[in-house]
Amino acid sequence: MLSLTQVEVDALLLSLRIAAVAVLLSLPLAFACAYLLARGRFPGRLLLDGLVHLPLVLPPVVMGYLLLVLFGTKGPIGGWLLETFNFRLIFNWTGAALAAGIVTFPFQVRAIRLALEAIDPGLEVAAETLGAGWFDRLLGITLPLSLPGVVAGAITAFAAALGEFGAIITFVSNIPGETRTLPLAIYTALQSPGGEQAAARLAALSIILALAGLLLSEIVARRLRRRMGR
């Protein structure tokens, strides 16, 4: 009972790959957004704040639909990608990663922003008087001090990306081995007669993953905070 079937392993590995790519690729952008929101004073800051948080309140199906319009083969960005790089997001696992990355983006931005706002701005001022330029301060002071938030945000987003359903199924459909992540596999199992047991096993797997992610995030953040001397 404890060993996983090939279908389960496929769904699990695919989910992990999609979530990992989604989080790693969106992390730098999330840090930049969080930095702008925490430190920037510019017109349109409120708009950026709203845009970043939009996936949190928008129905995932709507997100998937918007992605389809923009990144579909006939969409403005999707069409360009296909023509220029012969690269297709739709019906492809990379498209699932894009969807998961966008939907979980707010989790990262919020965690990083909170961490940035908790840093004493006086420390960067002190670094400046000691001869450190902007990038030097970012790399040597701001980034390490916000690391607990960055890691916590990334792990939370990773756990959430594993569970993304609506945006993925709408944007890249439900293709075994390509876009059928754990939640999509559960959905598929429930749709087929006698699939209740398979669905239950997959659901249990999802719960374990999600819980492990949250616990890991908490432990890592705590350890980092202690290392930062706080």
Add this chain to the structure above:
Amino acid sequence: MSLEVDFRHVLGSFPLDVRFHADKGIQALFGPSGAGKTSIILAVAGLLKPRQGRIVLNGQVLFDSAAGIHLAPRLRRIATVFQDGRLFPHLNVRDNLFYGWKRNGRIVPMPQANGLIDLLGLAGLLDRRPGDLSGGERQRVALGRALLMGPRLILLDEPLSALDQARKQEILPYLEYLRDEAHIPMLYVSHALDEVIRLANRMILIDQGKVAAEGAVTELLSRLDLVGLTGRLEAGAVIDARLSVQHVDDGLSELAFPGGTLLVPMLKGALGKRVRLRIRARDVILALDRPTGISALNCLDGVIRDIRDDAEDGHLQVALDCGGITILSRITRRAGRLLALAPGKPIHAVIKSVNLERGRAE
């Protein structure tokens, strides 16, 4: 070293109009909280850009509104020691100390850097994190970090005000040593007169965004017109004297200054050592004749130079000239009337030895 500061700025609705110069030694920026002292420090460091004016350090223009010059803080090589230390919590003491050193061309040679670390008593703390340090240790690290960058000028923004009395006493000797031996000029912001008296050579009195007076500490503190700013209750003359005789059996030291000699509670140190002494105005008794049969050991001969009515509480502030040195006395109006005090009148100043606190002591 020469620092020329001349600028105007507005903070909220608070106008700042500052002009002073500073040279070697420790210059105290003294004044009540909210007088604009910290803003002056920030402008010199480059962290605040004044609306108008000019700041020049050793001939280099740091800021000139007319010429459109505003040198970035990181290019000024001016160290700042903040009230709260501002050590980097994720770096150990060693990395904190060398943070500015690495970014300023490593101009302090390594042996000298290690010497400073030893001097500040930090050699045993190098692997610790700031979170594990006491308040006094943290300020010592902040001071070391400032020194190691090889600064042309050190700005100290109330570096001791977050510390209790014991921790202050722990840091003060280091600052005195730096003043006397390291020859790095410092601008020292404080609203604690005892620190200023102990450390500073010159004093720049700041009041409501303006320089009310500047000059030697001894000179400013003996000016009656500034008593309202330097503190009415704590008002008193500061004199520089030399240790001349030790009366070990009586537990007394004799100090010589141009106005005479003073017996004070025993001081440690070699004969001839310079001692800065503060004589609070309220501890000085005035007498027309040299008193006899009195327990007070000190009696200075002088002439009344100036008398001022203190509008606040109706007492009198009297300035005496004792051999060219000013001594202040604070007496009631009635006493002034009974003694018929007037400028030019010869007078004796009587001071109990136990009331003579040391302004500066090594």
